[in-house]
Amino acid sequence: xxxxxxxxxxxxxxxxxxxxxxxxxxxxxxxxxxxxxxxxxxxxxxxxxxxxxxxxxxxxxxxxxxxxxxxxxxxxxxxxxxxxxxxxxxxxxxxxxxxxxxxxxxxxxxxxxxxxxxxxxxxxxxxxxxxxxxxxxxxxxxxxxxxxxxxxxxxxxxxxxxxxxxxxxxxxxxxxxxxxxxxxxxxxxxxxxxxxxxxxxxxxxxxxxxxxxxxxxxxxxxxxxxxxxxxxxxxxxxxxxxxxxxxxxxxxxxxxxxxxxxxxxxxxxxxxxxxxxxxxxxxxxxxxxxxxxxxxxxxxxxxxxxxxxxxxx
Amino acid sequence: xxxxxxxxxxxxxxxxxxxxxxxxxxxxxxxxxxxxxxxxxxxxxxxxxxxxxxxxxxxxxxxxxxxxxxxxxxxxxxxxxxxxxxxxxxxxxxxxxxxxxxxxxxxxxxxxxxxxxxxxxxxxxxxxxxxxxxxxxxxxxxxxxxxxxxxxxxxxxxxxxxxxxxxxxxxxxxxxxxxxxxxxxxxxxxxxxxxxxxxxxxxxxxxxxxxxxxxxxxxxxxxxxxxxxxxxxxxxxxxxxxxxxxxxxxxxxxxxxxxxxxxxxxxxxxxxxxxxxxxxxxxxxxxxxxxxxxxxxxxxxxxxxxxxxxxxxxxxxx
Numbered sequence: 344x345x346x347x348x349x350x351x352x353x354x355x356x357x358x359x360x361x362x363x364x365x366x367x368x369x370x371x372x373x374x375x376x377x378x379x380x381x382x383x384x385x386x387x388x389x390x391x392x393x394x395x396x397x398x399x400x401x402x403x404x405x406x407x408x409x410x411x412x413x414x415x416x417x418x419x420x421x422x423x424x425x426x427x428x429x430x431x432x433x434x435x436x437x438x439x440x441x442x443x444x445x446x447x448x449x450x451x452x453x454x455x456x457x458x459x460x461x462x463x464x465x466x467x468x469x470x471x472x473x474x475x476x477x478x479x480x481x482x483x484x485x486x487x488x489x490x491x492x493x494x495x496x497x498x499x500x501x502x503x504x505x506x507x508x509x510x511x512x513x514x515x516x517x518x519x520x521x522x523x524x525x526x527x528x529x530x531x532x533x534x535x536x537x538x539x540x541x542x543x544x545x546x547x548x549x550x551x552x553x554x555x556x557x558x559x560x561x562x563x564x565x566x567x568x569x570x571x572x573x574x575x576x577x578x579x580x581x582x583x584x585x586x587x588x589x590x591x592x593x594x595x596x597x598x599x600x601x602x603x604x605x606x607x608x609x610x611x612x613x614x615x616x617x618x619x620x621x622x623x624x625x626x627x628x629x630x631x632x633x634x635x636x637x638x639x640x641x642x643x644x645x646x647x648x649x650x651x652x653x654x655x656x
Numbered sequence: 657x658x659x660x661x662x663x664x665x666x667x668x669x670x671x672x673x674x675x676x677x678x679x680x681x682x683x684x685x686x687x688x689x690x691x692x693x694x695x696x697x698x699x700x701x702x703x704x705x706x707x708x709x710x711x712x713x714x715x716x717x718x719x720x721x722x723x724x725x726x727x728x729x730x731x732x733x734x735x736x737x738x739x740x741x742x743x744x745x746x747x748x749x750x751x752x753x754x755x756x757x758x759x760x761x762x763x764x765x766x767x768x769x770x771x772x773x774x775x776x777x778x779x780x781x782x783x784x785x786x787x788x789x790x791x792x793x794x795x796x797x798x799x800x801x802x803x804x805x806x807x808x809x810x811x812x813x814x815x816x817x818x819x820x821x822x823x824x825x826x827x828x829x830x831x832x833x834x835x836x837x838x839x840x841x842x843x844x845x846x847x848x849x850x851x852x853x854x855x856x857x858x859x860x861x862x863x864x865x866x867x868x869x870x871x872x873x874x875x876x877x878x879x880x881x882x883x884x885x886x887x888x889x890x891x892x893x894x895x896x897x898x899x900x901x902x903x904x905x906x907x908x909x910x911x912x913x914x915x916x917x918x919x920x921x922x923x924x925x926x927x928x929x930x931x932x933x934x935x936x937x938x939x940x941x942x943x944x945x946x947x948x949x950x951x952x953x954x955x956x957x958x959x960x961x962x963x964x965x966x967x968x969x970x971x972x973x974x
Contacts (some may be wrong), residue, residue: 352776352777356751356776356914357776357777357778357779358778360773360774360776361776361778361779361780361781362782363773363777364770364773364774364788365784365941367770367788368784368787368788371788371852372787372790374791374799374802374803374806374848375790375791377802377806377813378802382803390808391811392810392811392816392826393816394811394813394816400698401742427924428673431841466806468695468696468699469697471691471692471693471696472692472693472695472697473695474692475688475689475690475692475693476693478685478709479686479688479802480688480689480864481689481693487693487697490700491696491700493958494700494704494705496905496909496954496957496958496961497704497708497954498908498909498911498930498933498950498953498954498957499909499911500911500930500933500934500937500938500950501708501711501933501950501951501953501954502703502704502707502708502711503937503938504711504714504721504937504943504946504950505706505707505708505710505714505947506703506707507721507723507938508710508943509706509707509710510970524699524702524703525703527699527703528699528700528702528703528704529703531696531699532700533698535696538679542706553900559683560683560685560688561683561688566910585793588795589795589796589797589798591796591797591911591912591915591916592911592912592934593753595797596934596938601774605798606797606798606912607797609797609798609801610797610798610801610916618805620805623801623802623805623815624802624805626798627798627799627801627802630795630798631794631795631798631799634793634794634795635790635793635794638786638789638790639786642782642785642789643784645789645856646856646857646860649792649853649856649902650898652904653898654857654860654895654898
């Protein structure tokens with residue numbers, strides 16, 4: 344490299360570009376900051392006008408998210424023993440008492456079970472198929488690969504109609520197993536395409552050396568290819584997990600009481616006279632935060648994941 | 657996929673006595689290939705293809721899923737005929753097209769500009785890029801729901817900012833209510849979410865252009881403006897077209913974010929075809945009719961995508 348390069352942008356243009364991009368980042372992050380901060384506002388603060396940027400932080404939203412509450416008659420309220428816990432106290436301030444836990448915990452747990460279950464299954468099946476597509480002459484390979492991809496073009500509602508009927512017959516409606524299988528069916532195309540790309544990058548010579556050393560194909564796959572593909576498998580897993588975590592259409596149509604995940608639940612959190620925004624924001628924060636963290640961890644493989652491996656850096 | 661080198665395993669297998677060869681090979685590659693691929697194909701057949709075939713079958717009947725005991729009649733192509741001659745369907749197609757075209761235009765313009773700026777490689781560009789991409793990874797349903805809060809009439813944050821910046825009183829308009837703003841409100845949220853996607857792909861395109869091309873152009877005294885149109889744009893174009901393909905398919909299927917934001921309203925102003933399909937299938941329970949609707953949508957997106965991919969390959973070959 345020469346000391347002076349014609350392709351190196353000037354200092355002034357770097358500064359200008361930096362300022363413009365940071366300004367964009369500021370605008371685009373504002374809604375996210377607003378979600379997180381609304382979670383710590385009291386009910387009146389959340390809907391005051393002009394919108395409050397500085398406010399007294401309150402955990403009311405989080406308490407409301409995890410509990411159901413009732414209002415009791417004034418004389419009964421006065422006769423209550425002093426509140427035992429801090430969350431009792433938060434609720435008492437609004438003149439109410441805790442009636443029991445809400446369903447948010449359950450819904451969140453469902454999201455975790457279905458997310459991890461379908462991710463595990465997608466990765467196991469996807470790794471096997473991707474290895475075969477990468478290393479062997481599979482008949483009709485290109486057609487099969489395209490077929491796998493084209494399943495992603497169907498609108499979810501189009502698939503949901505027959506799945507709804509099929510699950511009703513098989514007793515899989517509103518079950519964890521049903522949702523795990525469904526999300527695996529949707530995610531498997533992504534998993535196969537991404538993993539094939541990662542396995543293609545592992546030199547074949549490693550396995551061939553192992554085969555000559557007396558390993559069987561399967562041993563070579565397990566002891567040579569899998570460790571080499573670990574990073575690729577991990578990032579593919581995160582993409583599958585994020586998809587299953589975020590999915591709404593199937594969840595709202597095919598689940599209700601038992602296996603409902605968090606995305607269809609959060610919008611139904613109702614307070615007095617409409618949505619309880621601090622509680623909704625608290626739920627959204629808890630739900631979105633893991634994805635934000637994963638996104639930051641994944642940043643190097645992000646492009647590959649969102650384009651099915653079509654663009655690699 | 658052919659390996660130009662002679663396969664060492666084959667050679668080794670042929671040179672060794674039979675028992676050793678068996679140990680060396682284990683299962684044949686062909687058997688392993690099938691064992692590895694079969695579960696995936698089976699799952700896809702069960703979760704994707706079988707339902708699709710079932711949908712095709714249902715589309716020729718008057719079946720209603722909430723009345724399973726009613727006698728099912730074959731109605732031939734009547735469902736298709738009714739959908740394609742229904743003015744409502746065409747209005748929804750236009751609503752979808754409006755959403756599709758504007759989201760793609762805005763995301764391409766803003767996304768490319770951002771990528772171009774980030775490619776100036778100012779200090780900290782990696783960190784800002786990571787922050788900018790956050791919205792696209794989040795749950796569209798949860799985020800869409802929260803945007804109804806930001807869009808609240810009179811007291812919403814967006815109304816407040818508009819009043820602050822332009823002086824238009826916050827109580828004089830409603831982003832999601834009547835007044836014609838709702839189709840633009842969903843475009844804004846989609847653009848907010850997915851501009852980073854286009855940006856990331858454009859950035860990969862920009863970074864794939866080798867420096868020596870610009871250096872050569874500089875030697876030839878080509879102006880910066882000319883370099884931009886004759887080097888930068890043509891070389892990023894295949895990447896940009898890929899981004900548009902992904903956004904096009906995704907937004908044609910758009911359901912979650914818009915359902916929670918407007919549910920298709922006010923009136924039918926934001927009734928995208930996916931939301932209409934959901935109403936027909938799961939609210940009016942016209943299963944046969946909505947199956948035909950689903951097939952029409954699938955054929956449309958599949959057909960358009962195939963034509964587009966052909967065009968994309970031509971651009972790539974140049």
